[in-house]
Amino acid sequence: MRATELRESILKHLEFSQGKDLAHASLYDMRMALTLAIRDRVIEPWFRATRATYAAQSKRVYYLSMEFLIGRLLEDAVMNIGLTEAAHEAISGLGHDFRAVLDDEPDAALGNGGLGRLAACFLDSLSTLGCPAYGYGIRYEHGLFRQSFGPDGRQVETAEDWLRQSHGWEFERPEAAFNIGFGGTVAESGRSAVWTPDNAVVAKAYDTPVIGWQGKWANTLRLWGAEPLSAFDLAAFNKGDFVGAAQPEAFARTISRVLYPDDTTEQGKELRLKQEFFFTAASLRDILRRFTAEHGDLSALPSRVAIQMNDTHPAIAGPELVRLLHDERGMEFEQAVDTARACLSYTNHTLLPEALERWPETLMSAVLPRHMQLIERIDALHAQQFPVRSTPIVEKGEVKMGELSFIMANRVNGVSALHTELVKSTVFADLHALHPERIINETNGVTPRRWLKGANHGLSTLITDTIGEGWEDNLERLVELEPAIEDRGFRDRFAAVKKTNKVHLSNWIGDQMGIAVNPDAMFDVQVKRFHEYKRQHLNILETIALWQEIRANPGAGWAPRVKIFGGKAAPGYVMAKEIIHLINNVARVINADAATRDLLTVVYPPNYNVTMAERLIPAADLSEQISTAGKEASGTGNMKFSLNGALTIGTLDGANVEIRDLVGPENFFLFGMTADEVVERRRHPDHASSAIAASPRLSAAIDLIEAGTFSNGDRSTYRGLTQNLRAHDYFTVCADFDSYWDAQRAVDTAWGDADHWMRMAALNTARSGWFSSDRTIKGYMKDVWNIQPMI
Structure with missing residues (x-):
C-alpha cells in the first residue's frame, strides 16, 4: 500500500469515524483515524484465516489466561503488515508527528508481569505461524492498578483508566454472550444433576484481531466483559432506593473491573474465584458453541479442540467442561472426564506453594456448588484408578487447584529445563510418579x-x-x-x-x-x-x-x-x-x-x-x-x-x-x-x-x-x-x-x-x-496440541 492510499483512508476515518476535519483534528483523533485505517488492513487476513480454518475443519488452540499484557497495538500492527514507512509518510504529510501519534495510544492494562506478557507473545507467534487460535481472558476495566509513589516513597495504587478512551482495536460482539451463574442449589437428575444458580452476570465478548508477521494470518483475542442481566431495578429506583436499583450493575462490573483483587480478605477471595470461573466458563461455552456448529459428535471434541490453561487461574475448566458434557449434554461421567482431559493441557509457572492456588472447600461449595461435587467425583475417580499412591485434590478443607489442573490435563509443561525437572521432583512428585509421561518441557520465548x-x-x-x-x-x-x-x-x-x-x-x-x-x-x-x-x-x-x-x-x-x-x-x-x-x-x-x-x-x-x-x-x-x-x-x-x-x-x-x-x-x-x-x-x-x-x-x-x-x-x-x-x-x-x-x-x-x-x-x-516464542509455540504445536500450521 502506498502512503497516498493510506492517507486517504486516514482522512476518511477522520471525517466519518471521528467526525473531524483535518484542521480541527486532535492528536487523539489522528491516532484513532490511523488505528482504524490500519485495522481495515488487518480485517481481510483475519477473515481469510477464519474462513480457511472452517473450510479445513482444522483443530483450534484456545489459550485461557487471566492476563494478556498486550501493551500498545498500533505500532506492532503497522510493523507486522509492512506499513511503517507508508504510515510515517502519511501522518507526517498530514502535519502530525508520527512518533507522537503512536505514543498517544494507552498501554492496555490487561496484565501484570511475565505470565501475561508471555500470553501476548504467544498470540503473536500463533498468528505468525498460522496456527488457528483464540486467546480468552477478561476485559478489565481498570486492570491491575496505576502505580505512583507518595512523598515518603511508598507505593500508591490508583485505578487504571486505559478504557476511558475508545479502544480502537476491538469489536464488540453482543451476539456472543453467555449467562454465568454463581451459588444456588443442585438437584439430582438421574445420573447427573441440575445446577440452579441464585445470581448471574452476562459475559459479553469483545474481539481484537492479532495479526502475525507480514500479515499472512490473524487470530482473535476474545475478552469477556461482565454486564448485569438487567440494566437496573426500576421498581427499586422509583421507590427511592437508588443504590439498591444499581446493585446488579455494580456486582457485574465488579467481576471485570480489576485484575487480581486483594485476596487477603474473604470478599477478595470470593471475587477472585468468581472472576476465574466467569472467564473460563464463558470461554468453554463459546468453544462448545463453535464446535457443535460444525460437528455433532462430542466424542470428537479432542480432535478439534486444544485448550491450554495458563497457570492455575483457569483450573476450574476441568470440572466445568465435565459439567457441560455430563450434566447438560448427557455424556457418561467417566467419558466426560476422559474427553475433557484429552482437550486440556496445563502450563505450570511457579514452584511457590502460595502461588499454587488453594480455595477453601466452604468457599468453593458456596460459589460453585455443582463444581465442588464434580471435583470430589474427579478426585474419587482418580483415587480409584490409582489406589496405591493417590494425591488428593481436596485435602484439609482445601481444593488444590494445582493438583486439579494436573489430574485434568493430558499434558503438563514446565517453562524452562530446570523448572520442569523441579516440577517433577517437588510440587508434583507424587503425581509425576503416577503419570510419568505427562510432564514435558517447553522453555519460554519472546516475540x-x-x-x-x-x-x-x-x-x-x-x-x-x-x-x-x-x-x-x-x-x-x-x-x-x-x-x-x-x-x-x-x-x-x-x-x-x-x-x-x-x-x-x-x-x-x-x-x-x-x-x-x-x-x-x-x-x-x-x-x-x-x-x-x-x-x-x-x-x-x-x-x-x-x-x-x-x-x-x-x-x-x-x-x-x-x-x-x-x-x-x-x-x-x-x-x-x-x-x-x-x-x-x-x-x-x-x-x-x-x-x-x-x-x-x-x-x-x-x-x-x-x-x-x-x-x-x-x-x-x-x-x-x-x-x-x-x-x-x-x-x-x-x-x-x-x-x-x-x-x-x-x-x-x-x-x-x-x-x-x-x-x-x-x-x-x-x-x-x-x-x-x-x-x-x-x-x-x-x-x-x-x-x-x-x-x-x-x-x-x-x-x-x-x-x-x-x-x-x-x-x-x-x-x-x-x-x-x-x-x-x-x-x-x-x-x-x-x-x-x-x-x-x-x-x-x-x-x-x-x-x-x-x-x-x-x-x-x-x-x-x-529464545523466540515462535520456537516455543512450535514445541507446543508438536508436543502438546498435535496441530499443524495453516500457512
Whole structure:
C-alpha cells in the first residue's frame, strides 16, 4: 500500500469515524483515524484465516489466561503488515508527528508481569505461524492498578483508566454472550444433576484481531466483559432506593473491573474465584458453541479442540467442561472426564506453594456448588484408578487447584529445563510418579517482532544490514552475526546503537523524573514484578554497600552506574511494598550525595508497563536476574535483555541456565547457590545470622537501614524487613550477598574494557535466537496440541 492510499483512508476515518476535519483534528483523533485505517488492513487476513480454518475443519488452540499484557497495538500492527514507512509518510504529510501519534495510544492494562506478557507473545507467534487460535481472558476495566509513589516513597495504587478512551482495536460482539451463574442449589437428575444458580452476570465478548508477521494470518483475542442481566431495578429506583436499583450493575462490573483483587480478605477471595470461573466458563461455552456448529459428535471434541490453561487461574475448566458434557449434554461421567482431559493441557509457572492456588472447600461449595461435587467425583475417580499412591485434590478443607489442573490435563509443561525437572521432583512428585509421561518441557520465548524489531530500531537495522532480511520470523539466524562481531567496525556500530538508546532513555528519565543521568554510565536494570524471591532487596542492599565503598574510596576506579528499578507489588503484599519503600528512600539519600553523585545514581520510574519496558530494555547494559535458585520458573525479561545486547548477572535459576549455556559462561556473570544448595542452606536455623556475621559489608548495610539513614532517623521504619533478613531470610539474600558483591565487581572490571564489553554484548544478541516464542509455540504445536500450521 502506498502512503497516498493510506492517507486517504486516514482522512476518511477522520471525517466519518471521528467526525473531524483535518484542521480541527486532535492528536487523539489522528491516532484513532490511523488505528482504524490500519485495522481495515488487518480485517481481510483475519477473515481469510477464519474462513480457511472452517473450510479445513482444522483443530483450534484456545489459550485461557487471566492476563494478556498486550501493551500498545498500533505500532506492532503497522510493523507486522509492512506499513511503517507508508504510515510515517502519511501522518507526517498530514502535519502530525508520527512518533507522537503512536505514543498517544494507552498501554492496555490487561496484565501484570511475565505470565501475561508471555500470553501476548504467544498470540503473536500463533498468528505468525498460522496456527488457528483464540486467546480468552477478561476485559478489565481498570486492570491491575496505576502505580505512583507518595512523598515518603511508598507505593500508591490508583485505578487504571486505559478504557476511558475508545479502544480502537476491538469489536464488540453482543451476539456472543453467555449467562454465568454463581451459588444456588443442585438437584439430582438421574445420573447427573441440575445446577440452579441464585445470581448471574452476562459475559459479553469483545474481539481484537492479532495479526502475525507480514500479515499472512490473524487470530482473535476474545475478552469477556461482565454486564448485569438487567440494566437496573426500576421498581427499586422509583421507590427511592437508588443504590439498591444499581446493585446488579455494580456486582457485574465488579467481576471485570480489576485484575487480581486483594485476596487477603474473604470478599477478595470470593471475587477472585468468581472472576476465574466467569472467564473460563464463558470461554468453554463459546468453544462448545463453535464446535457443535460444525460437528455433532462430542466424542470428537479432542480432535478439534486444544485448550491450554495458563497457570492455575483457569483450573476450574476441568470440572466445568465435565459439567457441560455430563450434566447438560448427557455424556457418561467417566467419558466426560476422559474427553475433557484429552482437550486440556496445563502450563505450570511457579514452584511457590502460595502461588499454587488453594480455595477453601466452604468457599468453593458456596460459589460453585455443582463444581465442588464434580471435583470430589474427579478426585474419587482418580483415587480409584490409582489406589496405591493417590494425591488428593481436596485435602484439609482445601481444593488444590494445582493438583486439579494436573489430574485434568493430558499434558503438563514446565517453562524452562530446570523448572520442569523441579516440577517433577517437588510440587508434583507424587503425581509425576503416577503419570510419568505427562510432564514435558517447553522453555519460554519472546516475540522478536515486538522486542527487537519494534523496540530497538537501531539494532534491528544493524542486524538486517549485516545478515539480510528474514530473521524476524527465523530468529536463530542471529548466529550469522558472529563472524561480523569480530570486526571492530561492527562493534563500533553496535556500541553506537546502544549509546543512542541510552541517550533516549536518559532524556526520558530527565523529563519524567527530573533526574539527570549520565548515558556514558553503566545502565544496571532490574525490572519485574516485586516479590521476595526475585530479590530486589538483594540489589538495593548491594547498592547501599557500594555507596559506602565509593564514599570510603572515591578514587578506586569505580565504574559509574545508574541503577534502574521498575515493577509493582501486589496491594496486599506488605513485604514487597516495604522493599519498594526502601528503594525509593535509598535513592533519595544516594542521589543527594554530592560525593558519589557522578558514580552512582538510583532511579525508580513508577508504573512499569510494556511501554516502559520497550524504553528500558534496549538501553540496558546489565540485566539483573538474581532470583533465589529454584524459585523462578523461567523468566522472559532475561531473554529480552540478552536479545537486546545486555549482559546478565544472575543465579542458576529458570531460563538463566539455558541463557548461560547458549551465550557462553564467559559472557554471563554467575553468582550464588544452586537450587540444591539453597535447600541445604535452609536446613541450618542460623543461616541468615551467620551470613551477616561473616559479611562486614552486608552487616554495615543492614546497620545503616536500622540506624534510620534512609528513614529520616526513624529506626523503626524498616524493622520488619531487617528482622526478616536477620531471623528468617527464606529467600537466602544474606547467604548469597558476598557472592553477588564479587560478581558485581567482576562486572566493574569488564566494563573497564569498553570494546570487549561490546563484544560480549553483541554475542548475547547473536546467541539468543533460540529464545523466540515462535520456537516455543512450535514445541507446543508438536508436543502438546498435535496441530499443524495453516500457512
